[in-house]
Amino acid sequence: MTANTDTAAHTDIDWSTLGFTYIRTDQRFIAHWKDGAWDAGTLTTDNTLHIAEGSTALHYGQQCFEGLKAYRAKDGSVNLFRPDMNAARMQRSCDRLLMPEVPTEMFIEACRQVVAANLRFLPPYGTGGSLYLRPFVIGVGDNIGVRTAPEFIFSVFCVPVGPYFKGGLSPVNFIVSDYDRAAPNGTGAAKVGGNYAASLLPNKEAHDRGFGDCIYLDPETHTKIEEVGAANFFAITRDGTFVTPKSPSILASITRQSLLTLAHDRLGLKVHEGDVFIRDLDQFVEAGACGTAAVITPIGGIQYKDDFHVFHSETEVGPVTRRLYDELTGVQFGEVDAPEGWIVKVD
Known part of the structure; x- marks a missing residue:
């Protein structure tokens, strides 16, 4: 040593x-x-x-x-x-x-x-x-x-x-990438370094065009949203349903799984895991990316080909996204009661 x-x-x-x-x-x-x-x-x-x-x-x-x-x-x-x-x-x-x-x-x-x-x-x-x-x-x-x-x-x-958002929780814009994050039946569901090495170039190209990161579509049909950079995607529909993609090539985010539970049990939302088609962005009033680092990154808008779709706002966080963020961070910092088994104490 x-x-x-x-x-x-x-x-x-x-x-x-x-x-x-x-x-x-x-x-x-x-x-x-x-x-x-x-x-x-x-x-x-x-x-x-x-x-x-x-x-x-x-x-x-x-x-x-x-x-x-x-x-x-x-x-x-x-x-x-x-x-x-x-x-x-x-x-x-x-x-x-x-x-x-x-x-x-x-x-x-x-x-x-x-x-x-x-x-x-x-x-x-x-x-x-x-x-x-x-x-x-x-x-x-x-x-x-x-x-x-x-x-x-x-x-x-x-x-x-430190906190991921130095200026407070604020929306970020993303662009749909032509690159594939993972191959069908590949290692997309595993947290392996190769997945991240392959994302460096798409990430740089997104930044060069003024976006926070890129959105990857499913590698087989290029019609469905899978991941947002190194995070999972979620959206809120007009009728108040929490929607998130489900695919064998998506890395199962623990933050996303936690948000699914809190959205249903604490906020009373309907939840749905399934196909999220890129053509259906107008069905969502809020959207975000979720993962360990930022918990939630609100998505202001998504550039897909020649169209730019704005959700709630490019400058203001949507009300449901804000409630989800506050509830989850409240659990993590002990400000609100945690569901059973979610917290392990360090002596």
């Missing part, structure tokens, strides 16, 4: 200017899979991985990752939001890439250890910040052929992050 000598200044972080960038924290968790089993794992101050040059993660993309947050609650306690859902999704990703699953108990315990070991980096309640956790699994070991790795690493590190 290498002693961490550059974190002293982080005790005086200006929480009001905190963004979504890498900050080295004190400790991270690391475990190794060899001879058919995971070891117990340990916390370490070393933030550098030492892996074989032939590791499958480097050459063949055999890796997956997760993203979740810890929050300083209103009562001073520390909340992990639905880590069992992240554990289950990582297990599905591991299965898809022929990597050993990380047991749910091991996943949650690793997250708890990392949060507890880095509490001085957890933004205080009221700042809007949180502690972002990045669990990942990579294939390592001496190898050259296209095959599953002989060994694997599971690790979790954390970074303090």
Whole structure:
């Protein structure tokens, strides 16, 4: 292990200017899979991985990752939001890439250890910040052929992050991309790095044209909305139904699943998962993208070919979107009661 000598200044972080960038924290968790089993794992101050040059993660993309947050609650306690859902999704990703699953108990315990070991980096309640956790699994070991790795690493590190919206919750415009995010029957439903590497060029082209990001249509027919950049799509219909796409090539967002529950149980909305055709944008009065980083990004308008469709407003957040955002962040920060099993406390 290498002693961490550059974190002293982080005790005086200006929480009001905190963004979504890498900050080295004190400790991270690391475990190794060899001879058919995971070891117990340990916390370490070393933030550098030492892996074989032939590791499958480097050459063949055999890796997956997760993203979740810890929050300083209103009562001073520390909340992990639905880590069992992240554990289950990582297990599905591991299965898809022929990597050993990380047991749910091991996943949650690793997250708890990392949060507890880095509490001085957890933004205080009221700042809007949180502690972002990045669990990942990579294939390592001496190898050259296209095959599953002989060994694997599971690790979790954390970074303090500020609120995604520095100027408050505000709508963003998006453009429909001609690129495909994933292939039919491919790895779209797995949280693997290759999906994100392929999105870098479409994202840049969207930014170059003045849009926040791009919208991907289904790879088979190019008629249905699937994802919004690296987030899931949702919309509110004129009759008050919460609608979100359903497809085998969409990454199942834990935020989206949570919003489905809250929309139905707390806001009394009808909910529907199914096809969302790009031709039907005029049926929606509000729309948004949802994911761990921003929770909800309201969508002001969508550019599709020569048409630009505005939902509620390009400058104001729709009333249902606002209520959904307030309800979910209220659960995460302990301001409102959480559904059973959604919050794991860190001692």
